[in-house]
Amino acid sequence: MTQLSVLDLIPVRTRQSSGDAIAASLALVRTAERLGFTRYWVAEHHNMPAVASTSPATLIAHFAAQTSRIRLGSGGVMLPNHAPLSIAEQFALLEAMHPGRIDLGLGRAPGSDPVTAYMLRGQRNPTDPDPAANFPTDVETVAALIGADRAADEVPFGADAQPGVALNVRARSYELKSTPFLTSAPSLWLLGSSTYSASLAAKLGLPFVFANHFGQSGIDEALAVYRGSFEPSAALAEPRTFLTLNVSVAPTAEEAREVALPQLITMARLRTGGALAAQLTVEEAVATPLTAVEQDAVLEQERRWLIGTADDVASRIRSAAERYGVDEVMLSPIGGGRDADALTASPARERTLELVAAEFPELAA
Template sequence: MLKLSVLDLLPVRTDQTSADSVAAAVSLARRADDLGFTRYWVAEHHNMEAVAATSPAVLIAHLAANTSRIRVGSGGVMLPNHAPLTVAEQFSLLEAMHPGRIDLGIGRAPGSDPVTAYMLRGTRAEESGVDSFPGDVELVAGLLGSDDTPIADAFDAASQPGVVIPLRGRDYSLRSTPRTASSPMLWLLGSSTYSAQLAARLGIAFVYAHHFGQSGIDSALDLYRREFQPSPALTEPTTFLTVNAVVADTRDEAEALALPQLITMARLRSGGTLGPRMTVEQAQAETLNPMEEDLVADQSARWIIGTPDTAGAQLTALATKYGVDEVMVSPIASDHDGQDVRVGAGAERTLELLAAQQNS
């Protein structure tokens, strides 16, 4: 049976505060946990009032504490914004708190505008972060690792996992703490052959961001599988896809719930800014120009929007076509005027209907 997971960007609707969006994420994660979804990932975006997900590690701690079974992770941590040791330590701590339930998904986009990216990097502000990305991913992979050695024996550096850091003429052994008996699963996110090739070379799992674009998926997955080099963390190539999805009891309702996000992305792609997500009624009252209408139609054809049977068949066909056994759904449904702002009813209904269809 196809495994389903969830990607939550924590959008903020026009009738919500950021606190409402976080509360809705907790409710959605609990629902995904109850319904048997495999993972629940959150993103990293900065200086965007329309998105509440600025710190994946903080959100993961909160969501994992409010769920019991589901794996919780980042989709992803934008590594150019962070020091590799900071990321490794944060996720080692999360793994210590929630053993066997933490995923570390890493991306190389800044997740923001150039000025915000500059401020996030602090003393590394003059660096783009992109050139050092392959080495930084390798550092994170090396710093992580499971180790159940008793603390009294932990000072035998020769027997410990980690990395060697050359500094001022000397070599220093370094690894992330706290030491954990298990390790977060490391994933590299991307929508190009660049990320696929890097994931293959490092022997880590790869996620193709199908919700961003589909043009290079065949070449990226083929390259990843062909060039994959086994590592201590992973012996075989492992991958899945992300997709945008809205599922409702009728096609008309699914299209209505999808319209706010369709308009938002159409305006972003045509040079606009990312504003708060509209309600269904607000979106239906909008007047679109010809370019926006074309973009809405294009996206609608590429996203999964429909009834449970139609959506389930599309997901299964997608998984079969690309040889994956898991698809991560970004439930981008909005809601109607007057609905509870601390619950994403449309998103939760999408998960409920997909789970029921998969189990039928």
């Protein structure tokens, strides 16, 4: 049985406001829940005109309050942008409000340009040490603060065994907690697209997500490093993995490619240093002339992404799950909007999930 989940960057297209884009994603998460997808994660990106997912915790709270079963999480929180205690507090409260439904995926990349990253971190000087250097320690701190380093049968936590960390500051001892009393813990995941994150996840005994939607190579090596050096932890006895895939599905391969074109162009421009703007509509994308460099980037991504009819894409999803031996596949539906679509809806993305789900009857089980 292949478990399927959803990754959402909250895309913002021409004429959409941030509120419109979030409303469209709310409709998408409700569709994912209705169809039986396991979890729905939102990414963290900043200062990008075509992406509204700047605050995963805020979006998760909104989506969790208007759904009932599907797990909600971050794919991921870029931890070097934040104080570990701040993230632990946010996700401890989310877990308190929605027990058993919250995932915390952590990543090391900035998810933004250098200036935005500098502002997010509150550094006083651009030459201050890179916070990413503290990533391993910060991950362990977050895990301890939210109780994610404990075995499942230790939840709920006893009153005398609440998760936290002990600190000694100026000869005084402090017990630091993310919230007064936890009764369950968010599930903690480590995200990455390199052997660095794979190795760290293995060392800490955490589940590992390979960010395959970035289109980078190295998945075989990263998964081999993770599985080969995995150290069991109280929370996880054996390696656990999943990967992400960009998908666009429609009744015909031609239409699937057409609705994928806005995101293909956005990513091509991002990779080639082109001007970034709100995501084009399908009609705008079809009418947009591309440079030779942009066209090459579009074609390269098109080869990596899963674009086509439902049976073709479903077959490729199953093949990827089998080839890499992952426990789950997370789909990023990348279909763009048409000029006539409601601004608060994303029909192509919803249709992708519906067509894929029809090929996986186990989702409804």
